[in-house]
Amino acid sequence: xxxxxxxxxxxxxxxxxxxxxxxxxxxxxxxxxxxxxxxxxxxxxxxxxxxxxxxxxxxxxxxxxxxxxxxxxxxxxxxxxxxxxxxxxxxxxxxxxxxxxxxxxxxxxxxxxxxxxxxxxxxxxxxxxxxxxxxxxxxxxxxxxxxxxxxxxxxxxxxxxxxxxxxxxxxxxxxxxxxxxxxxxxxxxxxxxxxxxxxxxxxxxxxxxxxxxxxxxxxxxxxxxxxxxxxxxxxxxxxxxxxxxxxxxxxxxxxxxxxxxxxxxxxxxxxxxxxxxxxxxxxxxxxxxxxxxxxxxxxxxxxxxxxxxxxxxxxxxxxxxxxxxxxxxxxxxxxxxxxxxxxxxxxxxxxxxxxxxxxxxxxxxxxxxxxxxxxxxxxxxxxxxxxxxxxxxxxxxx
Amino acid sequence: xxxxxxxxxxxxxxxxxxxxxxxxxxxxxxxxxxxxxxxxxxxxxxxxxxxxxxxxxxxxxxxxxxxxxxxxxxxxxxxxxxxxxxxxxxxxxxxxxxxxxxxxxxxxxxxxxxxxxxxxxxxxxxxxxxxxxxxxxxxxxxxxxxxxxxxxxxxxxxxxxxxxxxxxxxxxxxxxxxxxxxxxxxxxxxxxxxxxxxxxxxxxxxxxxxxxxxxxxxxxxxxxxxxxxxxxxxxxxxxxxxxxxxxxxxxxxxxxxxxxxxxxxxxxxxxxxxxxxxxxxxxxxxxxxxxxxxxxxxxxxxxxxxxxxxxxxxxxxxxxxxxxxxxxxxxxxxxxxxxxxxxxxxxxxx
Numbered sequence: 001x002x003x004x005x006x007x008x009x010x011x012x013x014x015x016x017x018x019x020x021x022x023x024x025x026x027x028x029x030x031x032x033x034x035x036x037x038x039x040x041x042x043x044x045x046x047x048x049x050x051x052x053x054x055x056x057x058x059x060x061x062x063x064x065x066x067x068x069x070x071x072x073x074x075x076x077x078x079x080x081x082x083x084x085x086x087x088x089x090x091x092x093x094x095x096x097x098x099x100x101x102x103x104x105x106x107x108x109x110x111x112x113x114x115x116x117x118x119x120x121x122x123x124x125x126x127x128x129x130x131x132x133x134x135x136x137x138x139x140x141x142x143x144x145x146x147x148x149x150x151x152x153x154x155x156x157x158x159x160x161x162x163x164x165x166x167x168x169x170x171x172x173x174x175x176x177x178x179x180x181x182x183x184x185x186x187x188x189x190x191x192x193x194x195x196x197x198x199x200x201x202x203x204x205x206x207x208x209x210x211x212x213x214x215x216x217x218x219x220x221x222x223x224x225x226x227x228x229x230x231x232x233x234x235x236x237x238x239x240x241x242x243x244x245x246x247x248x249x250x251x252x253x254x255x256x257x258x259x260x261x262x263x264x265x266x267x268x269x270x271x272x273x274x275x276x277x278x279x280x281x282x283x284x285x286x287x288x289x290x291x292x293x294x295x296x297x298x299x300x301x302x303x304x305x306x307x308x309x310x311x312x313x314x315x316x317x318x319x320x321x322x323x324x325x326x327x328x329x330x331x332x333x334x335x336x337x338x339x340x341x342x343x344x345x346x347x348x349x350x351x352x353x354x355x356x357x358x359x360x361x362x363x364x365x366x367x368x369x370x371x372x373x374x375x376x377x378x379x380x381x382x383x384x385x386x387x388x389x390x391x392x393x394x395x396x397x398x
Numbered sequence: 399x400x401x402x403x404x405x406x407x408x409x410x411x412x413x414x415x416x417x418x419x420x421x422x423x424x425x426x427x428x429x430x431x432x433x434x435x436x437x438x439x440x441x442x443x444x445x446x447x448x449x450x451x452x453x454x455x456x457x458x459x460x461x462x463x464x465x466x467x468x469x470x471x472x473x474x475x476x477x478x479x480x481x482x483x484x485x486x487x488x489x490x491x492x493x494x495x496x497x498x499x500x501x502x503x504x505x506x507x508x509x510x511x512x513x514x515x516x517x518x519x520x521x522x523x524x525x526x527x528x529x530x531x532x533x534x535x536x537x538x539x540x541x542x543x544x545x546x547x548x549x550x551x552x553x554x555x556x557x558x559x560x561x562x563x564x565x566x567x568x569x570x571x572x573x574x575x576x577x578x579x580x581x582x583x584x585x586x587x588x589x590x591x592x593x594x595x596x597x598x599x600x601x602x603x604x605x606x607x608x609x610x611x612x613x614x615x616x617x618x619x620x621x622x623x624x625x626x627x628x629x630x631x632x633x634x635x636x637x638x639x640x641x642x643x644x645x646x647x648x649x650x651x652x653x654x655x656x657x658x659x660x661x662x663x664x665x666x667x668x669x670x671x672x673x674x675x676x677x678x679x680x681x682x683x684x685x686x687x688x689x690x691x692x693x694x695x696x697x698x699x700x701x702x703x704x705x706x707x708x709x710x711x712x713x714x715x716x717x718x719x720x721x722x723x724x725x726x727x728x729x730x731x732x733x734x735x736x737x738x739x740x741x742x743x744x745x746x747x748x
Contacts, residue, residue, distance in 0.1 A: 316461060320509070321510070324418075324459065391505075391508070393505070
């Protein structure tokens with residue numbers, strides 16, 4: 001990369017494609033509120049509606065099902081809160097929110113907020129040791145009292161370990177009772193085939209910056225027949241589901257990125273998959289006792305995420321040492337005030353809490369090269385040795 | 399980097415000196431909100447953000463190290479149990495000894511760093527025969543007392559770039575460097591006692607333990623809710639109804655946790671000529687024979703002439719003039735001019 005750094009954190013954000021920058025800049029130089037009726041407004045609206053058609057085409061949706069948002073977090077909030085409020089309004093018994101235990105915080109924290117403030121009863125659906133939802137648990141949660149379920153939310157692909165979720169089975173289980181399903185597909189679109197209509201999901205989240213688009217862009221795909229209470233009110237844009245002046249430049253850039261990512265997906269996924277194998281092979285050779293988390297079967301995971309535990313090492317220490325050598329990666333877990341916490345995803349996969357803290361996530365993307373992988377493989381052995389010597393921070397009884 | 403002005407400028411000077419610097423903020427509570435809120439302390443989310451922002455301005459990496467468990471065990475629990483034992487501890491010394499120049503320094507060394515640089519006001523002077531710890535140039539800010547507990551080995555891994563500066567100049571420099579913390583108020587008191595109410599903090603942890611306040615002859619003159627809330631030399635807040643026979647003010651002379659008694663008496667009875675110290679630490683070579691020195695037994699106390707001698711693992715310090723307000727648990731730091739010789743924790747006074 002131009003920064004001279006080895007970037008192995010595509011699951012956090014990806015370099016913006018240069019054609020996206022061009023599209024955004026061009027639209028930014030143009031004038032117009034897409035909701036205005038005059039010529040400038042019409043020009044802006046044209047850009048937005050073309051983008052809507054492009055996004056819809058890329059993810060197998062109808063244009064009218066695309067609700068542009070400020071990104072994945074907003075789309076997740078809109079889906080989970082909006083579906084909950086609408087379903088509860090239609091039938092006050094519907095208070096159960098069934099959510100997988102490995103969701104992104106944009107979903108888990110939203111569900112918890114509904115539980116604390118809106119009378120929702122949140123149930124966390126367990127996953128197996130590979131991080132894959134145990135669909136039978138969902139089936140029995142639904143069958144127990146289907147009339148009390150407001151919605152189900154299960155991500156398409158996990159952002160930490162890359163596990164693909166059995167979305168078709170989830171939707172089939174919920175469909176029996178007419179329960180809507182939302183899926184956060186932020187990590188999936190552009191990495192694995194995603195077809196919104198074929199999935200029969202009620203709502204699906206897409207984000208721009210995970211696939212070469214601008215940060216602050218994204219969409220919630222919402223089926224036409226779905227009822228959704230808005231989170232933000234105002235000018236009634238986007239089917240009155242998401243008010244706010246449409247950000248035409250960002251939306252145009254988002255569409256360009258989604259289209260490019262989906263069009264080049266198969267070729268890129270296969271190239272990235274090979275890079276990942278090289279990365280894992282090299283890391284395991286340098287650190288034989290490292291443990292690769294998530295599914296081994298490539299059909300059950302994202303092509304570009306390698307999540308590895310290094311026994312005896314603090315994830316943060318390894319990340320700091322790699323950072324010092326110009327290598328960007330992640331511990332994969334969220335931080336509270338910068339204090340590393342063991343990942344809820346790893347814990348849900350029944351990982352040892354200490355081992356969960358000993359993990360790094362390397363995520364490859366469109367800009368990744370073999371040289372990036374080689375740099376990591378050359379660095380990881382000494383880094384692990386040093387981090388192991390430093391041991392763990394703040395372990396009770398140490 | 400605490401999020402305050404001193405550690406930010408210390409880091410900046412370290413960068414200027416050509417070192418490869420990484421900023422580290424210590425998370426000392428598992429719940430960052432539970433410690434002091436506002437801009438005074440060293441343990442809040444806001445402080446963490448301020449420290450990160452300063453690191454960004456300096457262009458150095460920044461990490462938060464979670465040492466809450468070690469801090470609780472080595473500093474907070476120690477603080478509580480010392481008070482429970484009728485002693486008066488200084489947790490800042492304990493933190494320097496056990497956290498900043500032990501847990502942090504050890505980890506830093508293991509990760510490939512050479513030293514821990516802090517914003518303490520003290521000077522390190524390298525001489526041919528070793529390293530010396532000296533008082534800071536700014537007498538109002540001098541923190542050599544709370545560093546007196548460091549061993550030569552710990553000092554070998556320490557850097558104090560602010561020791562030669564006045565605090566006012568450090569603030570000016572921070573502003574010139576564009577550090578937003580330039581005008582942030584100084585931290586003071588005890589960082590883990592949110593509201594500064596040490597008595598309440600101890601009461602929450604030790605519970606109420608009502609007992610007698612007695613005079614030197616053992617006659618009950620009052621009552622207390624917990625002997626731990628008192629400090630030798632204390633005069634205020636005794637709530638003794640009856641005045642002393644001589645009409646003079648009375649002071650806490652002794653705290654006896656065993657029978658939960660606080661003994662009070664006249665100021666003269668506070669006179670201490672000699673202390674016995676344990677937990678002896680030497681900043682440099684271990685001195686032999688009688689050590690003619692100055693001794694300081696409070697963080698902001700005045701150094702007084704004294705003669706010290708080693709007695710096995712302990713240290714006896716005899717003051718040239720009797721001292722008042724010397725309490726077990728306090729640290730006594732010995733100086734040769736501006737140079738720190740070593741320190742001990744006061745165990746007994748006589």
